[in-house]
Amino acid sequence: MQLESVTVRRMTLPMLTPFTTSFGTQTHRDLLIVEAHSGGVTGYGECVALAEPLYSEETTSTCALVIQDYILPRLQGLEISHPREVSAALSPLKRNNMAKAAVEGAIWELWAKRENQSLAQSFGGTKDAVEVGLSIGIKPTDADLIDTVGAAVDAGYKRIKIKIAPGRDLQMMRAVRAEFPDAVLMADANSAYTMADLELFQALDELDLLMVEQPLAHDDIVDHRHLQAAIRTPVCLDESIHSAEDARQAIELGSCRIINIKIGRVGGIAESLKIEQLCRQHGIDVWCGGMLETGIGRAHNVAIASLEGFTLPGDTAPSARYWAEDIIEPEVTMDDGVVAVPTAPGLGFSVKQQLLEDLTVSSFSTDWR
Ligand code: OSB
Ligand code: MG
Numbered sequence: 172m173q174l175e176s177v178t179v180r181r182m183t184l185p186m187l188t189p190f191t192t193s194f195g196t197q198t199h200r201d202l203l204i205v206e207a208h209s210g211g212v213t214g215y216g217e218c219v220a221l222a223e224p225l226y227s228e229e230t231t232s233t234c235a236l237v238i239q240d241y242i243l244p245r246l247q248g249l250e251i252s253h254p255r256e257v258s259a260a261l262s263p264l265k266r267n268n269m270a271k272a273a274v275e276g277a278i279w280e281l282w283a284k285r286e287n288q289s290l291a292q293s294f295g296g297t298k299d300a301v302e303v304g305l306s307i308g309i310k311p312t313d314a315d316l317i318d319t320v321g322a323a324v325d326a327g328y329k330r331i332k333i334k335i336a337p338g339r340d341l342q343m344m345r346a347v348r349a350e351f352p353d354a355v356l357m358a359d360a361n362s363a364y365t366m367a368d369l370e371l372f373q374a375l376d377e378l379d380l381l382m383v384e385q386p387l388a389h390d391d392i393v394d395h396r397h398l399q400a401a402i403r404t405p406v407c408l409d410e411s412i413h414s415a416e417d418a419r420q421a422i423e424l425g426s427c428r429i430i431n432i433k434i435g436r437v438g439g440i441a442e443s444l445k446i447e448q449l450c451r452q453h454g455i456d457v458w459c460g461g462m463l464e465t466g467i468g469r470a471h472n473v474a475i476a477s478l479e480g481f482t483l484p485g486d487t488a489p490s491a492r493y494w495a496e497d498i499i500e501p502e503v504t505m506d507d508g509v510v511a512v513p514t515a516p517g518l519g520f521s522v523k524q525q526l527l528e529d530l531t532v533s534s535f536s537t538d539w540r
Contacts, residue, residue, distance in 0.1 A: 172251050172282065177243055177274070177537045178206040181235060182530040186493060190463060191309040193336035193363035194225040200463055201231045204498075204527060205238070207277035214281025215522055217468035218273035219435035226361070226462075227269070227389070227410065227436065234270040235535075241267075242274050243537050254279040254293075255441040268413055268438035275439035276471050284517035289474070291512050294444055296477030300509040304330040304484035305492070306359065306461060309339050313346045320347055320354070327508040329484040330355035330381055336363050341374055348378045355484075359384035362410055366394050369401060376403045381483070382429050385409040392417070395426040405429050409460055413437055415445035422453050429483065431460040434471055447480035461486030466499030470518040473503065477512040484508075498523050498530070 183201050190197045203218035218238075220229040245260055257275045264271070283293035290296075305328040310316040316333065323331050333347065335358045344358060357380050364371070364386050372386060382405040387394045389410035399406040407429035412418050414437060421427050430450055434443050450457045459476040462468065469487060476485045487510055490502035497503070499520040503510055513519020 172209050172285065173248065174207055174209055174246055174251070174278070174539075176208045176539055177246070177277070178208070178534060179235060179238055179536075180204045180206070180527060180531040180534045181231065182527075182532055184465065184494060184530070186463065187495060189308070192334050192359075193309075193361040195223070197221070197463065200465070202465065203231060203235060203238070203273060204465075204467060205273045205277040207274070207281045209281055210285060212281055212284050214277045214279065214284060215467045215518065216273045216276030216278075216280065217464055217471070218269055219433065219462035219464060219468055220269040221462075229267065229269045234267070234273065237264075237267045237270040238274060239535055242270060246274070247537070247539055251278065251282070254282045258439050258441040266413070269435040272435040272437070272439040275441065276434065279440050280471075280517045287516050289512075289514050289519050290471065290517055291474040291477040292514075294440060294474075294478070296474055296512060297479055298477040298512060300511050301459075301473055301476040301481070301487060302329040302484035303487050303489075303505050303508055303510055304328055304332055304458070305488050306332045306486045307334065309334045309336060313343055316343065317347060317350050320351060324351060324354055327505070328488070329508040330357060332357045332359050332384070332486070334358075335360050341371055344375060344378055344380075355381050357381040357384060357407075359409070360386045362387060362389040366397060369398065372398060372402050372404070380404050382407040384431060385411065392421045392424060392426040395421070396424045399425055399427060407431055409433070409436075412446070414442060415449055418446045418449055422449070422455055427455070429456045429458070432457055432475070432481075433460040433462060434475055435462060436460070440471075440475065443475055444478070447478050451480040456482045458483035459485030459487055461488070463493060465494065466490055466497040466503060466520060467518065467522065469503050470499065470513070470520050473510050473512055474518075496526070498526055
């Protein structure tokens, strides 16, 4: 297969609920959708970078530039017999993982559709449904948070993740635990702490959290090793893991017991598969992280979470949690805390192409003919 053309669309979607983490509040999602075309078939991918470099160094704008100037020229005329060849072709380009993953994801979906396979099938996903957790942002008051957690418990989410930040941590988590003694709870710090906060994490051990996600610096695996050795709660790495090589080093050091895989953060599906395999070999639990995706990225996440190695509920909540109207139909929905893994070819959802075009504020296409 050769790509005939690629289109990249930029759009801004208002979020139903503002989402606050230790690095800021999001009210809108500024994102890119990639369309890869070949043989009358279109594959879709989503770029999960945020508008500002607050989670990682990539942004929507840097991704658009890197895709246009560096990624697409390397794919022009390339004979692709399997989508894993895409990340190999892009490997000379350092990092820019979210930009690479957006393009690789579109090509992977295109290939799966042409092979008449679902995305999950195309890489060996075996589950027919995936367990879902909810990620709850920082709320103005403990009462607000407790209301939100209560609604999530009632809705059937299999685990509830709560964002923490200095000043909104131990007391707040104790209040939630007191209210919900049996809930499966975890905390995500988005790298807001240092080893000077060790006592805080030792105190969190009392609360029987499923894990604490990315407590220390976004680029650290050494201090996380010391932290993990000093607490009972499993440490999960998110921001620190960009590749299977990073995962190998973190596992070897003992820096975490759990890894959150985000396809965008690690540079694509091929790299996600390597990490999943490595973690299975080492008994490291894995779950699928989220980046407040539209239905396109969400469908990719549900497919990857269908792999055996994804042993814990992921941040793959239903569309209606985020969007007034999603860009796919049907929307992603949840029943009894699980999302069904589609079996139709590709994403298994249809993209509302007219809505996509209406939402597009800028776009570019390759000029390969
Ligand atoms: O750290 O997992 C994170 C959202 C944006 C950036 C980073 C993170 C998150 C979330 C939300 O936790 C997950 C989701 O619901 O998509
Ligand atoms: Mg996280």
